[in-house]
Amino acid sequence: MIAPAPISTAPAASEADWRDFYALTKPRVITLVIFTGLCGLLAAPGTIDPVLGFTAILCIAVGAGGAAALNQWWEADLDAQMKRTRQRPVPAGRMDKRAARDFGIALSGGSVLVMGLAIGWLAATILAISIFYYAWVYTVWLKPRTPQNIVIGGGAGAFPPMIGWIAVTGHIxxxxxxxxxxxxxxxxxxxxxxxxxxxxxxxxxxxxxxxxxxxxxxxxxxxxxxxxxxxxxxxxxxxxxxxxxxxxxxxxxxxxxxxxxxxxxxxxxxxxxxxxxxxxxxxxxxxxxxxxxxxxxxxxxxxxxxxxx
Amino acid sequence: MSQPLTPSELAAYRLRQRSRSRALALVLVALVVLFFAITIVKLKQAAASHHAQALAAPQQPTVRAGL
CATH class of the missing domain: 1.20.120 (Four Helix Bundle (Hemerythrin (Met), subunit A))
Structure with a gap:
């Protein structure tokens, strides 16, 4: 019989609570993402089955959550130095960086895949662009380099109503x-x-x-x-x-x-x-x-x- | 080398692990329900589209064998 490995202090950081994973998605920002995405979907000409409409909004929210997790994985060291962000799961030591990265990748990839299969590949492509835009263009590239980071990076948060609209109409x-x-x-x-x-x-x-x-x-x-x-x-x-x-x-x-x-x-x-x-x-x-x-x-x-x- | 956890740390660790497993189970069940619902909607849409195409297609004159 194989004896279970002794548990040391190391897992304390890797075994984060589900609330830490939830916090990693920046739920307050997602509220606005869900709302604007839903408004885009409801204001679009045409109709969409409620189940598919719900799926589209869910994918937008999960994709935004994935991008937020990738953002917090990348910025963990910076977050640790700022009063406003030092209690986030990674800088506070409740979660290790790899878990945050893997969680972000899983949410991002999963949301794009489901959006493509259930709604359409145009909406999925725009969702993928929005995730890439936030996680890489804004977080990695613009934010540490230029004071125009918010101006150009603002595009990342501007995609949800567009995706909601395209989910209904199928075109831009x-x-x-x-x-x-x-x-x-x-x-x-x-x-x-x-x-x-x-x-x-x-x-x-x-x-x-x-x-x-x-x-x-x-x-x-x-x-x-x-x-x-x-x-x-x-x-x-x-x-x-x-x-x-x-x-x-x-x-x-x-x-x-x-x-x-x-x-x-x-x-x-x-x-x-x-x-x-x-x-x-x-x-x-x-x-x-x-x-x-x-x-x-x-x-x-x-x-x-x-x-x- | 890392130290073994104290009983209270171990209990807290097990609690976190359990709560995470429960949350993951809930997410998986929700996904199963969602994918089932999407499949039903897609099948309905495909059937409705097939039916509409059949109605829109021009009626072919039927030829009776043996006449």
Whole structure:
């Protein structure tokens, strides 16, 4: 009879709890990914079987979770040095790096495969591109090299509504591209508002975020520029007749509020010691509500158009 | 060389291992259910598409043998 191998201290790191694996997928970010993907799917012309629709959203969520796990595997050493991230499973020592990497690869590969077999290979290809974009283009390539990391890397988070739309229609048209561009333009003001009040963390690990490379003044100005661009961009679907009045009015009202908060941040003097950064925190919180509301109104508008309102 | 785990560490390790195994079992069962549902939907869609094609095809004149 073979005796079981004695258990030493080593497995403590490799035997992470399931909650650690769950945390590795960045569940809070995935909420937004699921929501925008679902809105893309619901606003698309045409119908999809509920089981297939659920599968498409599940694949988008699992793919995003896989990319997040790969991101945390790659950035474990950086995360260990930042207050905001040092309690993540890998830097905290609750999970070893290889487990995080393998988990990320399994989720990414599995989600693309199921998406291809159940929904279609165009949606699967875009999903694969989005995972690659986040895990490699953003995490490995852009983030440590350029303060434009968030601008270009924002593309990674902009794919879900496009994938949801393609899952229904089976092809790419102007509207899913516009949805992509809306999230693309939303990401810089959203993330730079955060970067302004957690600036010291990024500074400490040498990540070239806009505030610590171009300076706070320039970042504030750019937040304002992107917010105005976002407002204009969100009105394009209405202007081109790709979305109705309900969406158009909502985009205008929500966008004006976004610009108003951005003006407060954009025209503000550089923060001094002891500054609570209230306008920046307000803008960051509102930007999340804004995206949820804008995409929700896109679906409401679609339903209203279908019911002839 | 690594030290053997103390009884309390071993208990915590076993607990984590058990909770992970249960979560994995749940995921596997959910995947079986999902793949079954996808298969049923795909079969239904294929049958409906086949039926629609049959209805759309032009009617061929039938020739009776022996007439």
């Amino acid at each position: 048209t102007l509207m899913p591209v516009l949805l992509f561009l809306i999230i693309f333009a939303w990401t810089p003001p959203h993330f730079w508002a955060l970067a302004l009040f957690v600036q010291t963390d990024y500074d400490a690990v040498g990540i070239p975020m806009m505030p610590n490379v171009a300076g706070e003044r320039s970042t504030r100005y750019q937040i304002l520029v992107y917010s105005v661009a976002l407002l204009v961009l969100t009105l394009v679907p209405w202007w081109l007749g790709l979305a109705g009045r309900v969406y158009g009015v909502a985009a205008l009202v929500l966008g004006l509020a976004f610009v108003a908060l951005s003006v407060k941040v954009g025209l503000r003097q550089t923060a001094e010691a002891g500054d609570t950064m209230r306008p920046e925190k307000q803008l960051f919180r509102y930007s999340i509500v804004y995206l949820f509301a804008l995409f929700a109104m896109l679906v409401v508008d679609h339903v209203a158009t279908l019911s002839g309102a």
